[in-house]
Amino acid sequence: MSEPGQRLYFLLQRAAHQLRTAADRRCLAAAGITTAQLGALFAVEDRPGVTQQQLARTLGLRESAVTGLVARLTAAGLLARSAHPTEHRAVVLELTEAGSAALDAARPEIDRFNAELRALLGDDGFDRTAAALHRIVHGGE
Template identity: 70%
Template sequence: MLPESDQRLFFLLQRAAHNLRMVADRRCLAVSGVTTAQLGALFAVRDQPGLTQQDLARTLGLGQSAVTPLVARLTTAGLVTKSTHPEQHRAVALDLTAAGAAALHTAGPEIDRFNAEVRDLLGGNGFAEAAAALHKLAHWHPGNG
């Protein structure tokens, strides 16, 4: 049984998320020059070429106010391009550049190493159980079960 002070799930989730993000950001920045937040956006743009910033915000679970500067940094770095959306007059379409694809490719082995270390830390079943539990929490809406 954990001490009562360690049963503060929200605090522990926040602390774990912060620690994981700091370690992963440091590693990804070192090998590819981008943060994990930027990598998440690059993966989304790669997987859905031409998506809008609003679609990107929804995919990443972020507000528009967080996505606008994120996209600005990615375009300034030459990792993503913005163009007129073919169907939505006020929206822009986002596409990955060759440099963006290269950043994803370069970060891939480090992401794999990071995930392998977390799997080792938690154990095979522990990793799967943690991933399943976090997926449930990420999609939980109080009152809906």
């Protein structure tokens, strides 16, 4: 049997799947949204007036995937789309009151989830893991 360090990528993949599944279940119960939807709502909250193209870059998704995600969030009344003031083909995204309420409902569950991870990894391990994952996602920024 190989050392766990030699299988780090596969362990990360499995852990990410298990964490996403658990977080989805908890976010659905608390706020009626998935973690993918939650990520999009947080991104729009952080940058009101973001375009779908900018949202795709922020989330690391293809624009076609974000188009579907935004359509579902708009249909659910969580996001509002409006014409971009200068780019005729672009739309800008804003949270609705229902979108803000969904984020507010999800926050305590996300806080509990992070607290459980912090307890598992310890304060130093949690902070170091978060910093390392941030560097991977953002290319060393």
